[in-house]
Amino acid sequence: MKKAYLIMAHKNPRQLQRLVARLNDGHSGFFIHIDIKVDIAPFKEALKEFGNAICFIKRFDSKWGSYGTIEPFIEGLREVRKSAVGYERIMLISGQDYPIKSNEEMDEFFRSSPHSVFLNYFPIPNHQKWPGRDRGGLYRVDKYYFGSKKGELFRSRALNFLATYLPFLRRKMPNGMKPYTGQTWWTLDDYAMNYILDYHDQHPEYFRFHRHTFVADELYVQMIVGNSKDQRLLNSIENSERRFTIWHDERDAHPKFLRAEDIDAIMASDDFFARKFDDNIDSEIFDLIDERILLKNTAEAERVMV
Known part of the structure; x- marks a missing residue:
């Protein structure tokens, strides 16, 4: 193979x-x-x-x-x-x-195997995995993240604080998508590869959204797949990396x-x-x-x- x-x-x-x-x-x-x-x-x-x-x-x-x-x-x-x-x-x-x-x-x-795609993904919030102030992991998609350096963290905190009081600054999910996350690593077949690349190319706003997402590599493919209605893709997946x-x-x-x-x-x-x-x-x-x-x-x- x-x-x-x-x-x-x-x-x-x-x-x-x-x-x-x-x-x-x-x-x-x-x-x-x-x-x-x-x-x-x-x-x-x-x-x-x-x-x-x-x-x-x-x-x-x-x-x-x-x-x-x-x-x-x-x-x-x-x-x-x-x-x-x-x-x-x-x-x-x-x-x-x-x-x-x-x-x-x-x-x-x-x-x-009856499956040709191996991908770990699940919807958030997941309060069992991220309890309390983590709000089930929603901070990954509704808070700005600019990086881990001192100045980047200050910028993130300042903008997130302002967004609490100024609705126009709040992060909005692109294309009405629901948030999904999972482990970074995966195995794809050629159909899934083309599906992901086509979505990426046709929706530049989706990539722009993830420029300020924390640990975006654990959401990028997962959100594309989790929001898909393509039965050929969905039927090919085993939910495990x-x-x-x-x-x-x-x-x-x-x-x-x-x-x-x-x-x-x-x-x-x-x-x-x-x-x-x-x-x-x-x-x-x-x-x-x-x-x-x-x-x-x-x-x-x-x-x-x-």
Whole structure:
């Protein structure tokens, strides 16, 4: 099966090289975004062995929480659509993900699954996840967010305060949409990819709205899908991103860094990928995943042949 991986990275070139090496099955493509704030040269050096399988896409400032996290995957989807390869699945992952299913297992799953899109999405407000003053998460869409720097936070607070008393300043949902959110990472088929890109192109006001949305990458695709009436799209979706993560608290902004101690939980998961990892924190976990999951079948086959 031809798969396109959209990979968003900003650190650890050696770790990114290992990720691509495990996914490189000879008929997959890698559309890689390197944050514009970092030197791209070490990444190009680390990935040069993969030749034409690698496409470095246009670079953006993709700092966490900002709309700059939307632009890379929209640009990546455009590059996938322009490609003559005809990818059957498009998977958004980060440079700190790692597969916990082999390429063969993923291909077999996709061939047999009744679903071809894997996306986590749910409506807000969700008062169980964001109780009290968070108002079920509505602050993500009805409050302005300009960034996390001191001056940006002051600007956000000032404008949100004024909007309390001046109705014309209040944020309004574009196109009468209802708010949805979920996990950033997803798998699409080509129909869903085209649906999302067409909506983005036909509704520039939708992108403008998310320029001031907090953690917009967790809403952008989810709101397009959640407000869709397209039954072909909706029937293709399994409401799961299939990414294994461990959260100390589900309201945390970032999941736990996975370590060797987590291998049993990883092995018990049905997900495609686990996240997130840092080889500067624990590199042993990669060896354990390779040995016990990704290379296990290969090693068993070699023993049988001998």
